[in-house]
Amino acid sequence: MKRAILKDQRLSKLKLRLLAKQNGLCVKCGEPINLEEEASERDHIIPKMEGGKDTFKNTVILHKVCHEKKTSWERK
Numbered sequence: 001m002k003r004a005i006l007k008d009q010r011l012s013k014l015k016l017r018l019l020a021k022q023n024g025l026c027v028k029c030g031e032p033i034n035l036e037e038e039a040s041e042r043d044h045i046i047p048k049m050e051g052g053k054d055t056f057k058n059t060v061i062l063h064k065v066c067h068e069k070k071t072s073w074e075r076k
Helices: 002-021 064-075
Strands: 040-044 059-063
Touching (some): 002 040, 002 059
């Protein structure tokens, strides 16, 4: 249980850092992201399947809906 809590805390800090880097905006739709009210997800700029790293520089935060649309588009 403690590991899950620590993981959530680290993820929250990362999401806050990403959101600050992105000026509070979703990089897909350009609309503000409110972490407390909306579902959001991390996305790799260069997908890990294509050799992208799991680093801060290669990660952005998107609305969950935007991430789903982006993933769907990439699979086509």
